Amino acid sequence: MKQFALRFALPIAFIFILPYVYPNSFFMKIITSFAALYLVVVGLNLLVGIAGQLSLGQTGFFAIGAYGAALLVMKLQLPFFVSIFVAAGVTALFGAIVAMLSLRSHGPYLAMVTIAFGLLVEIVANRWVDVTGGPAGLFLPKADLFGYALNKVEYFYFAALLALAGQWVATNLTRSQFGRTLHALRNSPVAAESLGVNVTGWKVGAFVLSAFYAGVGGALFAFQDGYINSDSFTFSSSIMFLVAVIVGGAGTVLGPFVGTLIIEVLPTFFANLYDYHLLIFGSILLLTLVFLPEGVVGTLGGRWRKKPPAVPEQIEPYRIEPADMGEIAIRIEGLKKYFGGVKAIDGVTFTVQRGTIHGVIGPNGSGKSTMVNLLSGVYTPSEGQVLLNGNTVQGKPTFRIAKMGMTRTFQNIQLFSDLTVMENVLVGFHRQFRSGMFRQMLALRSVKREEQQFVDQCFRILKLVGLEQRAYEIADSLSYGEKRLMEIARALAMKPSVLLLDEPAAGASPVEVERIVNVIRKLRDAGLTVILIEHHMEIVMEFCDSITVLDFGIKLAEGTPEQISRNEKVVEAYLGGEEVMKLVGGF
Numbered sequence: 165m166k167q168f169a170l171r172f173a174l175p176i177a178f179i180f181i182l183p184y185v186y187p188n189s190f191f192m193k194i195i196t197s198f199a200a201l202y203l204v205v206v207g208l209n210l211l212v213g214i215a216g217q218l219s220l221g222q223t224g225f226f227a228i229g230a231y232g233a234a235l236l237v238m239k240l241q242l243p244f245f246v247s248i249f250v251a252a253g254v255t256a257l258f259g260a261i262v263a264m265l266s267l268r269s270h271g272p273y274l275a276m277v278t279i280a281f282g283l284l285v286e287i288v289a290n291r292w293v294d295v296t297g298g299p300a301g302l303f304l305p306k307a308d309l310f311g312y313a314l315n316k317v318e319y320f321y322f323a324a325l326l327a328l329a330g331q332w333v334a335t336n337l338t339r340s341q342f343g344r345t346l347h348a349l350r351n352s353p354v355a356a357e358s359l360g361v362n363v364t365g366w367k368v369g370a371f372v373l374s375a376f377y378a379g380v381g382g383a384l385f386a387f388q389d390g391y392i393n394s395d396s397f398t399f400s401s402s403i404m405f406l407v408a409v410i411v412g413g414a415g416t417v418l419g420p421f422v423g424t425l426i427i428e429v430l431p432t433f434f435a436n437l438y439d440y441h442l443l444i445f446g447s448i449l450l451l452t453l454v455f456l457p458e459g460v461v462g463t464l465g466g467r468w469r470k471k472p473p474a475v476p477e478q479i480e481p482y483r484i485e486p487a488d489m490g491e492i493a494i495r496i497e498g499l500k501k502y503f504g505g506v507k508a509i510d511g512v513t514f515t516v517q518r519g520t521i522h523g524v525i526g527p528n529g530s531g532k533s534t535m536v537n538l539l540s541g542v543y544t545p546s547e548g549q550v551l552l553n554g555n556t557v558q559g560k561p562t563f564r565i566a567k568m569g570m571t572r573t574f575q576n577i578q579l580f581s582d583l584t585v586m587e588n589v590l591v592g593f594h595r596q597f598r599s600g601m602f603r604q605m606l607a608l609r610s611v612k613r614e615e616q617q618f619v620d621q622c623f624r625i626l627k628l629v630g631l632e633q634r635a636y637e638i639a640d641s642l643s644y645g646e647k648r649l650m651e652i653a654r655a656l657a658m659k660p661s662v663l664l665l666d667e668p669a670a671g672a673s674p675v676e677v678e679r680i681v682n683v684i685r686k687l688r689d690a691g692l693t694v695i696l697i698e699h700h701m702e703i704v705m706e707f708c709d710s711i712t713v714l715d716f717g718i719k720l721a722e723g724t725p726e727q728i729s730r731n732e733k734v735v736e737a738y739l740g741g742e743e744v745m746k747l748v749g750g751f
């Protein structure tokens with residue numbers, strides 16, 4: 165009930181009262197523009213604040229929405245209401261094109277593609293006079309709903325309610341698996357891929373969504389005055405949209421509201437100070453960015469963080485699905501990876517039986533990390549074959565290999581560092597979520613039920629690794645060893661048929677190493693197929709059923725721990741023998 169009041173009743177009451185606060189046309193113009201621009205900022209917040217993608221050309225989408233809706237009504241006589249969504253759909257299509265072009269480039273080049281797009285649209289709006297009217301503009305018919313022409317106040321109500329709906333949908337998406345996935349790919353694309361997330365596809369999706377929002381905003385903007393011209397769609401407004409996201413608090417729910425208010429509305433009140441208004445506006449901006457680095461809502465809102473729910477007292481034990489014994493889980497044949505002249509892996513062949521733990525060891529630089537990256541699809545082999553449960557793996561992207569059942573942890577830990585431990589593990593269920601985007605948008609009951617089921621499972625997995633009490637803490641606050649445990653939990657959520665553990669105990673304290681060893685013991689007892697890369701030789705010797713030893717990219721030896729510890733070539737490769745004799749002294 166309280167939720168309903170906060171989300172709907174209060175804002176709707178506020179919207180209905182607003183036109184009566186200052187019943188004049190200037191004020192009506194400001195608040196109607198606010199609703200339109202706010203939608204653009206909400207969409208951009210999803211792209212920048214949640215998915216971590218930069219766009220400096222949002223005005224391009226805004227303009228396509230505006231001119232698109234105007235032309236659909238004027239030339240095709242589409243009803244105003246329909247034209248908004250058709251124009252937004254076309255804008256979304258442009259979003260996909262810009263995304264596909266920009267995602268081919270990285271870093272500053274990505275931003276430059278979006279700038280180029282914004283400028284291109286600005287030039288077209290300005291110069292294609294026959295269609296857009298150029299600087300002289302277009303005069304539009306009055307907006308109407310099913311034949312009823314809207315007056316200024318009614319148009320504001322319509323725009324504001326649409327903006328409220330847009331905010332509601334964005335909030336639902338942010339708080340569901342959809343938002344978590346976007347957040348995850350922003351924090352660590354490589355970890356997201358390893359959990360089956362098609363990162364490129366999701367980035368394109370984020371652009372499409374933000375373009376759709378900008379398109380709706382543009383359409384509303386176009387019809388507010390019955391007139392648009394190319395002056396409204398300049399590069400500087402793209403910057404303003406981005407600044408609104410940052411000043412409000414990127415990634416926060418209320419940030420776009422506060423940001424749009426400060427950036428788009430506040431300056432209009434100083435407009436009559438002529439030369440000084442830009443100075444005042446600039447100063448407000450600078451002070452906000454200096455003193456509230458996470459934006460107004462990001463910085464102040466952090467103090468009123470909601471209390472997390474309690475950790476359940478009774479948590480059922482998690483059952484790792486035991487694999488059938490005896491079959492071949494992975495077959496690696498003649499695998500090679502050359503980096504220029506460096507032969508990082510040079511013709512390695514080995515087989516891992518289902519339900520066993522297979523160790524890959526070797527001195528520094530022997531090619532272990534390259535091997536994990538080849539198996540998980542981060543690198544494409546120069547030659548050779550990898551078969552997972554009989555299916556070819558090599559050449560496939562990481563997310564496909566993850567979908568085929570093989571996932572990994574990382575030597576250099578890859579957290580979704582802004583998310584909680586629980587949310588990190590929930591991303592691991594990515595492949596198993598059945599609720600699609602539209603259901604998540606509407607926060608249907610079935611979505612909440614499904615989410616609750618996965619939360620229950622998360623607790624069980626977290627209990628297995630001993631992190632259930634830390635479920636609601638931000639992942640970045642965990643200790644080094646706990647972060648490694650969380651990575652294992654996240655990988656287990658995927659229900660993998662093969663798990664690659666890349667140095668799971670590296671950097672952990674002796675107590676934490678003991679906790680990690682306990683988890684590896686549980687994985688072994690459950691019969692999970694594991695490929696274990698580890699420097700702690702006592703762990704390798706205790707848990708591995710078979711071991712492959714690499715040296716300078718070639719397979720030096722293969723066998724049981726006992727055979728390996730007695731192999732002369734292996735002993736020599738390890739610091740002339742002393743080190744390995746010390747480490748495997750038990751044999």
Ligand SMILES: Nc1ncnc2c1ncn2[C@@H]1O[C@H](COP(=O)(O)OP(=O)(O)OP(=O)(O)O)[C@@H](O)[C@H]1O
Pocket residue numbers: 503506507508526527528529530531532533534535
């Ligand atoms: N991306 C790369 N470009 C060029 N050379 C590389 C690349 N990755 C690895 N190498 C080289 O390949 C060889 C094997 O490196 P790799 O990191 O796989 O070894 P490692 O056994 O994992 O070592 P460590 O135990 O130190 O992690 C090294 O000579 C390394 O310099």
